[in-house]
Amino acid sequence: MRVAVVGIRGMGKGHLRAAKRCSVVREVAGCDLNPEVRAKVGAELDVSTFASVDELFASFKPDALVVATAPNRHAEVIRAGFDRGLPVLTEKPICDRIEAARGLVEEAGRRNLPFQCCFQVRYSGLIRAVRSLLESGDLGTLTRIGLTQYSGSHAAPGYMSRERTGGIFYEKLCHQVDLFRLFFGEPERALAVAAPNALAHYGIEDNVTAVFAFPGGRQGVIAFDTRRAAQVDGVQTPGRDFEGREAGHFYELCFTGDRGTAVYDAWSGTVDVMRFNHRGDLKTEFVRRIDLTKEFGADMYDLLAQDGDFYAHVSEGRTPRYPASDALKSMEWSERAERSLASGGAWVNA
């Protein structure tokens, strides 16, 4: 099949690379409004590039479209793809406004077009590792998933604006919301608060503490603070490592059950498994350290598994494994969390 990626500067470049490695994909092209991006990425990855979606459709005639523009440009490109009868894989968020996202999902349904939103974490080794720990009983019944992240991007001014992204849950934390839903199903309510912004070039919250409450007392919790980048550097210094230990950052995801906890460290790609007082001596013990890449494969940002799965489903005429109608629910909860943030931390119910 022929795959075209629209928006090829950042994530789009990763989608081009992934498409080139997929066996069902015969030809790949890129599209970007920016001539410098077209020239640079086209040469680097040896792909044809086009200056507009119209030009792309006229000359390349793709069988599937990947959308990796800024969130506020998703809807128009997705719609253009639907108008050509194309299956679409869009970067998260579906788009920057919930009403428009609902409209796009409805339209894909009406036209019977495969439509998926990139929550590639679902395909990661981490998820396989946690599932295997749940099967083996090491964690007992999963009751809490918690993110603690002190890191952040040296984003260009304007990149983190509300107009461009829709908000911090739309731009970043929808990944975690989707992860909570993957394990716990639908939340009952959500609450989110933020301290006043510290990063001058962020038009959206640069920190969030949030709780998503699920039936049975299960919880997804987020403690996220991008200001760590500024604390370390004093100023935002492009040229430093984007994220990671070298940049003074911290990223931990804990999957906790009644018998134990699995602690994922993003920078080392490991999961430490601990068991709580399951024996007579009531001690907590370290069980083992899992090397995710060695034991379970794909890291959280690897696009190959997800993109390959989408193309395989499309080429076989099947509905995507994770249709955008499901991702829409993660976006609905991201929207509720944005509303809670805007209200200063009120619970927002289903």
Ligand SMILES: NC(=O)c1ccc[n+]([C@@H]2O[C@H](COP(=O)([O-])OP(=O)(O)OC[C@H]3O[C@@H](n4cnc5c(N)ncnc54)[C@H](O)[C@@H]3O)[C@@H](O)[C@H]2O)c1
């Ligand atoms: N899945 C993930 O883990 C992950 C991580 C980072 C970003 N993202 C998402 O990926 C998307 C892109 O983010 P990015 O950081 O790569 O953005 P970016 O600004 O670096 O790149 C977007 C590119 O799209 C181009 N563009 C904009 N409108 C266009 C149009 N109508 N036609 C053709 N080209 C157009 C721009 O010129 C730009 O080069 C966003 O939705 C973002 O939220 C996802």
